[in-house]
Amino acid sequence: METTRENIRQLLEMLDNPEAYTEQEIQDIINRDEDTRETYRMMVEAKRSSRQRQADKPVDVDAAWKKFNQNKQPKQHSYNWMKIAASLTFGRACSRSEEQMQASLSSRLVASFIGILLVSGIAFAAIQIVRYAQQNTSKPEEVINTPKPTNVIPTDTLTTDTIAAPQPIIYDNIPLEKMLPEIAAHYDAKVTFVNDEARQLRFRFVWNPQKGIEQVISDLNQFERLTVTLKDNQITLE
């Protein structure tokens, strides 16, 4: 009983000045015994109840809607470019049968734009959905003419150790069944393929490990052919 009281006292002391403790010390203090852990959980709830009382102030929905519309413009603009990039491959595929459908000039402009985005370090999902069967019967898909990034990693040597200095990783024409589990592992998530055909879809996808998993899922959903959902750290591909 005395020990428990002392453990909780240490917890309260630590919470007054967490900067004075290392991460390990903080973990040790909170997890010293079940009573201390429960005390921390209760304090989290107590703090939430305090925030709930304080958060009961009126909300200006009109101002929020206005702000949303302002935010929407640039975001949608970038999404549109991503759509264009994603549809570029389709466009090329279409042009094989109807060459007049896609003007090559606009394709080059889009490709150049994507090149600039990559160079400026903005991770953009892009391009190349190719069926596995097609891969076997035709030469490898042409890649948009972007400057060769320095951190393109061959599939076989793809590293998941991005914690120290996470740099964007480019998956170039890699089947989804290989790419997605590697990305998911970084976020401790699991992957389920509802549709087996999706396993063989190939992409050029730029993954920035610094992004949150939700943002990555959102980026993946920019591809017209993909529906990816995240629930309870479970990524599902339909």
Added chain:
Amino acid sequence: MLDKRILENCDLANDDQARLKSAEREQFIEQLFRRNYSEMIHLARVLLGDDGEAEDVVQDIFLRITDSDIPPKRSTSGRLLPTGRKNDSYLLIAVRNACLNKIRQMQLHERVKNLLPIEDEMDLQPIDRQLEQLEEISAFVDEHLEEPHRSIFHLRFDEDLTIAEIARRLGLNPNTAYKYLAQSIQKISNHFKH
């Protein structure tokens, strides 16, 4: 054969995009936003304790809704259906998940400093129940804690004072303030233990 299929996909993609940008959809999003924003921002503030972060979470959810074609429910005729209160609960779940993800990405020091959970909450209750329980905790503090326990509790959790500051404010010995706060938490914990 393959080219034909890809062409069909192109057409479908164009149709989808046209649908997404329709005025009908814009109107739907605005209704959804206006109907749910207050409740969503409230939940995000409770879970994150930071108004700016809370706003980002909610705005981001609506941006993703705007960019996806998932949420609007369509009738068989293809018209967007007005969504009722019950059906909008998925938005609160989205808020909670987004907040928990945000917390998960924070450094341990930041979480502890703001009294945020440091481990994944495995047995998540329905959100309505979770908020009810927070109200019950507030009521319990006001009705069942005696002075100076109640004041110490409010100074610690409402004003984020340290024990030393609370002791100074109330003219108490810091050890006494520690003891009273620990007793209050223990009392609440015993009352709400499942």
